[in-house]
Amino acid sequence: MKPLFHPHFVNGPFDDPALFIDFLFQKRALLFDLGDLHLLSSRQILRLSDIFVSHTHMDHFSGFDRRVRILLARDKLLRLFGPPGFIDRVEHRLASYTWNLVENFPVDFTISAGEFDGKELRCARFRCRNRFGREGEEVSPVADGVLLDEVPFRIRSVVLDHKTPCLAFSLEEKNxxxxxxxxxxxxxxxxxxxxxxxxxxxxxxxxxxxxxxxxxxxxxxxxxxxxxxxxxxxxxxxxxxGQKITYVTDVGCHPENIFRIKELAAGSDYFFIEATFLHEDEAKAREKYHLTARQAGILAREAGAVRLIPFHFSAKYARRGEELRREVADAFEAQVA
Ligand SMILES: [Zn+2]
Structure with a gap:
């Protein structure tokens, strides 16, 4: 059986995160987080229809400009999803450029930005020909965290705590x-x-x-x-x-987060989870609202994940990537057996 969705990280585990999920039979892809996109070709970037941003710390959102730059003169709709406050961030980012002359473009590239607070999705539009002014705001209820529901798959999200609301995402292929x-x-x-x-x-x-x-x-x-x-x-x-692909990053290891992560990630075929610190630095991880490699491994095991892919390693372990991987694997496998 050929899997329908092919997830891979654009960059290495020490770089800014962006998980590219390619569709097998369509010229389409999704992205979880909008970190550094320079290693993606323009053709790959053009395939992106929907981008899901966990939060707008710079390492997760700085790819926004490259995405917009490549789409500017195209007749496309780009949908973005993020946590509360996201529409303001998109608005401010767009407002930092000069947009005279765009009203005469033959096409009208449009960004739809949606922010999810756990219950509702608030959406606004930004059209190129309108100089990316904010318009068309509307709010709709969200059942079971489902942000996107299409024939072959759905995207589910939960709000986690990174000392700021931070979204985690799961792609569930229906059948x-x-x-x-x-x-x-x-x-x-x-x-x-x-x-x-x-x-x-x-x-x-x-x-x-x-x-x-x-x-x-x-x-x-x-x-x-x-x-x-x-x-x-x-x-x-x-x-x-169908396949299930879950993406969790930038979260404090406290009971409420753990409960929500396990529920979202239950039975995932691929579980992409941050493993930012070694457990010897647990105090640092707690202070910065990140997971340690051991915590990530235990969480994935308890969620019944099949494959675990750790990422978002702290730069302080530049030469200790293998130690982080081993700590994750030990916690994941030792307790599976
Ligand atoms: Zn981060």
Whole structure:
């Protein structure tokens, strides 16, 4: 089974965080945190449709300018999500540039910025042709922390405490559909783009007694068969649980945070979690509202994560990256066994 989402960090664990999540079959990607983006190509940056910012400390938000710079003359909508106060930050960032001449651009690049307080999402728009003035503000309730809900996946968020509100995110693929090619062959049906349409119909929950059009080309002529959706689903589709990718950074290790993190990260296939300090510096970690490597490992184990990827190592351990990794792995594995 090919995973639908491919997460990887743009930079190394000592650099400013930005987790790039590429989509397998679409020219689209998501980003968790907006740190240094210089290692991303323009083409990769253009794929980003939605960016989720944990908080606006500089190391998590300084990639904003590069993202806007590349999109400026494009007819695109960029959605950004962040913690309370986020819309003000976006507004101020945009207001620091001079925007005369943009009102004549042939296209209208638009930024939608949303701030989540745990209950509601407040959104505002900033349009290029309007010199990125703030407009169209609206508030909507958020159920179960779900910020984005699309056919194949949802993004869930919780508000954590970093002495300032800090969001953690989870991408949950709803269900992963595999096509059983051998069954397809037995039914005399060829592979083709109709399979993508079939998967979408199943994920949407289209009525099962509906007729589904299976079509293909043979010698330049379109062939088709109309088959019951329920039949196709039963015969050739295997539904397996989707992937879950969780991202947690910049959090104090106190009971309220731990409770929320474990709930968000439960059963993650990939758990990206900060491991900023060695446990020998636990006092420092507490003072700075960060996790130690050991705490990160224990949290991931208790959340039942499958793979753990530590990041956001403090620069003070520049030559001790392996120690941080070992401490995380020991806490994660020792207690799994
Ligand atoms: Zn940070």
């Amino acid at each position: 992963h559909l595999n096509i059983m090619k051998d069954r397809l062959l037995k039914l005399g049906l060829p592979v083709g783009s109709w399979l993508t349409e079939l998967k979408a119909a199943v994920l949407r929950g289209d009525p099962e007694d509906a007729l589904f059009r299976v079509w293909w080309r043979e010698g330049g002529v379109v062939q088709e068969r109309l088959l019951n959706l329920e039949f196709l689903k039963r015969e050739i589709v295997r539904i397996v649980p």
